Amino acid sequence: MNNRAQFLRSIVLRSIVPACVASGLLLAAATVQAAALAPFNARYQASYMGMKADGHMSLAREGEHWKYQLTVRNQLADLTQTTVFDEHQGRLRPLSSSDRTVMLIKRKSVQADYDWSAAQATWHGDVKPERRGPVALQPGDMDALLINLAVVRDVAAGRALDYRMVDDGRAKAMHYEVAGKEQITISGKPRQATKVVRRDDKRETVAWIVPGMPVPARILQREDGKDTIDLTLQSLN
Numbered sequence: 001m002n003n004r005a006q007f008l009r010s011i012v013l014r015s016i017v018p019a020c021v022a023s024g025l026l027l028a029a030a031t032v033q034a035a036a037l038a039p040f041n042a043r044y045q046a047s048y049m050g051m052k053a054d055g056h057m058s059l060a061r062e063g064e065h066w067k068y069q070l071t072v073r074n075q076l077a078d079l080t081q082t083t084v085f086d087e088h089q090g091r092l093r094p095l096s097s098s099d100r101t102v103m104l105i106k107r108k109s110v111q112a113d114y115d116w117s118a119a120q121a122t123w124h125g126d127v128k129p130e131r132r133g134p135v136a137l138q139p140g141d142m143d144a145l146l147i148n149l150a151v152v153r154d155v156a157a158g159r160a161l162d163y164r165m166v167d168d169g170r171a172k173a174m175h176y177e178v179a180g181k182e183q184i185t186i187s188g189k190p191r192q193a194t195k196v197v198r199r200d201d202k203r204e205t206v207a208w209i210v211p212g213m214p215v216p217a218r219i220l221q222r223e224d225g226k227d228t229i230d231l232t233l234q235s236l237n
Contacts, residue, residue: 051076162174
């Protein structure tokens with residue numbers, strides 16, 4: 001998977017995001033008694049690969065499960081991530097996911113299955129053999145996209161922002177730090193937000209969390225000190 005596609009699975013933005021807006025080995029304390037989920041549609045103004053883009057994030061109920069999706073599109077790229085999940089003992093638990101990337105003439109599609117009865121995750125599609133798994137699952141594990149929802153809920157509850165991400169054929173600890181309060185403008189209106197930051201080698205993910213909003217109001221990804229993607233919330237319903 002190339003760096004641009006990997007970013008969308010680290011956002012905490014499928015870590016934030018992600019990435020952002022993506023982890024601790026003790027997720028139980030971070031998600032039990034979390035706020036109730038509700039469907040939403042969020043539209044983002046984006047900058048991707050140095051060009052303006054449209055972003056969309058949505059959560060919808062599908063029977064006993066939830067479908068969470070993120071898309072980012074411009075003239076050069078069309079990226080879609082989808083995670084089907086449920087809530088189990090207060091935790092957001094991935095059941096399956098897909099990651100589709102179209103860049104000019106290049107196409108890539110990867111699917112993941114999270115088998116909690118067998119406690120393992122596997123991947124198929126356009127993925128290297130060493131990234132097909134299986135990877136052993138632990139209670140509280142999430143994929144990168146779900147961490148977006150977890151970060152928002154845990155900031156609101158004042159919990160530690162520690163997660164274990166099982167994604168892209170591997171398991172990885174992710175930690176966000178609260179970097180204070182900042183004012184952010186959404187649809188022309190100033191809002192007070194909590195700023196959280198995750199640093200990983202040469203990458204940095206920053207997310208702004210506004211009280212009462214189920215998704216980050218803004219997600220910024222940097223690589224080698226340069227902005228690679230910037231998503232700013234425009235509308236939410």
